[in-house]
Amino acid sequence: MKKEISVLMDGELFEDEADVLLDRIKRDPAARKDWEMYHLVGDVLRQPEHIHCGLCERVRKRIQDEPTVLAPRGHAVKQRVRAFALSAAASLLAVGVVAWMSLQISPEPAPQMAMQQTAIRPVNLQIRSNSSDYLMAHQEFSPSTDMNGGASYIRTVSYSLREK
Amino acid sequence: MRLRPTLCETLLSGLLLIAVNAFAGEDQDSLDWLRVAVFASHQTDYSGVFVYQYGNRVEISRITHIVEPDSEYEKLESLDGPKHEIIRHHGQIWRYSNQQLEQVDSIQGRNRFPALLPEQLSALRANYRIKETGVERVAGYNAQIILFQPMDNLRYTHKIWVHTDSGLLLKAAVLGDRNQLVEQYAFTQLIIGGDIDRLWVKLIASSVNSLPALPKSEQGASVGLSGVPMPVEIPKGGMPVNSGWMVSALPAGFKKTMEVQRPMRGRHAPVTQLVFSDGLSAISVFIEPSDGDEDDVEGLSCRGAVNLYHKVVDGNLFTVVGEVPPRTVMQVLDSVRYNAN
Incomplete structure (x- = not known):
């Protein structure tokens, strides 16, 4: 379910599949929670300055409390330190978020793979009745016929049974 | 000190050669x-x-x-x-x-x-x-x-x-x-080998020789499998031709092994068939004038490893069949061109 929601949010579902999934999300509170959580994760990743957890502030304070390795000299350096502190905080945060996300997502196989598989799929699994003639005409020249002889003609036999 | 990398390289290339030879040998076997x-x-x-x-x-x-x-x-x-x-x-x-x-x-x-x-x-x-x-x-x-x-x-x-x-x-x-x-x-x-029933071979051989090559319309058994009456004037076998049809987007290694014009059951006009093979699988391209049959709409179908894709382009019905993935039959069909020379 989580994988499907993630795929849906990436815009990789077909329209009919998306409709079905959205209906399920509406009905299932757990799925709805996942849906909200994934959006939160997405928002956090896109706009880290809007998080209200005070993590930035705390990291900054800890860094200020540490003995400064770079000898502070004048205003410019102080600003650089602050920038450093901020970026350090941001990366820590990013690591945290990524770690948290991977905990949420990683047990599932990558959804893109699943999508690639369905992207090209035969429209109808049942071959049209008169196509059997094309298969028959092809089979005679296929190396598979050379290797396993008439056994490969099974491809043309069995659906002609269904054809009648 | 300078010798060392050279020595390493020599050793490495030697090893590579041995590996390559081993691989080639294995391929051969x-x-x-x-x-x-x-x-x-x-x-x-x-x-x-x-x-x-x-x-x-x-x-x-x-x-x-x-x-x-x-x-x-x-x-x-x-x-x-x-x-x-x-x-x-x-x-x-x-x-x-x-x-x-x-x-x-x-x-x-x-x-x-x-x-x-x-x-x-x-x-x-x-x-x-x-x-x-x-x-x-x-x-x-x-x-x-x-x-x-x-x-x-x-x-x-x-x-x-x-x-x-x-x-x-x-x-x-x-x-x-x-x-x-x-x-x-x-x-x-x-x-x-050994003791395999051969009786049927004699039966087939005799009945095959007494059978008309392809049933004619007047003989009752004339209706094709798909229920379409067989044209009476259908010739036997296929005629090797140089049809002028070319396929530009074949996967690497696919070489033309056949090009014939042949009759096909339920089809009014002879069908041109081109066969390409890479030694392990084959791709057939069939080209014939479209008779406006509603069955001829574009479509992809499969049976086991064989995929079939057909499409009408400019009044011709193209059908590509092969033991290759769906993407390949589609790619091949879309690259079929007529070259009058």
Whole structure:
């Protein structure tokens, strides 16, 4: 379910599949929670300055409390330190978020793979009745016929049974 | 100090050479297995029951192959469902059902042993990673397993089990990009040589000679399988032609092995068929004038490893059939062009 929601949010579902999934999300509170959580994760990743957890502030304070390795000299350096502190905080945060996300997502196989598989799929699994003639005409020249002889003609036999 | 990298390089390149040679040798041996399999399938008397598996379906059939001085005779019978047989002899194919023998295809101008050509073998080496992956028992016989992994995603992975004594193919699997099974044949019981029932060969030989080549419309058995009456003036076999049709987007290593103009059941005009092969699978391109049939709408269908894609472009119906993934038959169809020269 989580994988499907993630795929849906990436815009990789077909329209009919998306409709079905959205209906399920509406009905299932757990799925709805996942849906909200994934959006939160997405928002956090896109706009880290809007998080209200005070993590930035705390990291900054800890860094200020540490003995400064770079000898502070004048205003410019102080600003650089602050920038450093901020970026350090941001990366820590990013690591945290990524770690948290991977905990949420990683047990599932990558959804893109699943999508690639369905992207090209035969429209109808049942071959049209008169196509059997094309298969028959092809089979005679296929190396598979050379290797396993008439056994490969099974491809043309069995659906002609269904054809009648 | 400076010597060391040189020494390392020499050693490394030496090792690489050995590795490459080893690989080439292995390729050679594996291809020998393939050659043996092709030869054995034509030259051996055998009879056995095999399972054909594709998607979530399983079908069981019996195959009997007899080599007579004049040619090979082959009979394929379904063991599930309604009784149904296909008989092959000398490029001609008959279907036997409801006590009636009916010719369904006839192709002449085909070599009796169209074994692998040298250029097909080199194409195989260039487009597949070929390796022997061990010995396994199939239907009570020891079989060498050979794996053909494609270098691109335009063809399937093939895995074959070749009987170590006779060279007969005991099992064959076709796998997709993620190693999922696309289709599989496997013998469950097999008799090689010896006492195999030959009575049917005589029956076939006599009835085949007394049968008209293709049934004519007036004779009752004239209705094609798809219920379409057969045109009376249908000629036999195929005529080699140079049709002017070209395919520009074939996967690497696919070479043209055939170009004929042939009659097809239920079709009013002769059909041009081009066949391309990379030594392990083939792609057929059929071109014919579209008769405006509503069945001719664009579509992709498949059966086991065979994919079929058809489409009408500028009044012509194109049909591409091959043991290749759907993307390949589509790519091939979209690259068919007419070159008048």
